[in-house]
Amino acid sequence: MVNNEELYFCRVCGFRYYNLPWGENNDNPSREICPCCGVEFGYEDSNLLGIQHYRKKWLETGTKWFEPRERPDDWSLEKQLDQIPEQYKYENL
Numbered sequence: 001m002v003n004n005e006e007l008y009f010c011r012v013c014g015f016r017y018y019n020l021p022w023g024e025n026n027d028n029p030s031r032e033i034c035p036c037c038g039v040e041f042g043y044e045d046s047n048l049l050g051i052q053h054y055r056k057k058w059l060e061t062g063t064k065w066f067e068p069r070e071r072p073d074d075w076s077l078e079k080q081l082d083q084i085p086e087q088y089k090y091e092n093l
């Protein structure tokens with residue numbers, strides 16, 4: 001079961017997005033780009049394997065921000081990864 005707050009978080013990196021990345025029913029992707037990991041909602045994050053691959057690549061290449069201006073000064077990777085909705089959180093492939 002998904003609660004509403006969870007719907008705001010990027011499935012890949014856990015960033016809390018301004019809109020609903022996948023819409024109210026979690027099944028209507030906006031095709032917008034996550035300012036943090038750069039995933040396109042509805043493309044690389046459309047299944048668990050894609051999510052895991054994209055996250056792995058993002059972590060391995062130094063967790064660069066797609067929109068560096070959006071990065072908070074006190075940004076914490078660990079805290080953000082913690083926010084990934086449970087069903088997308090698997091760490092290993």
Ligand SMILES: [Zn+2]
Nearest residue numbers: 010013034037
């Ligand atoms: Zn993201």
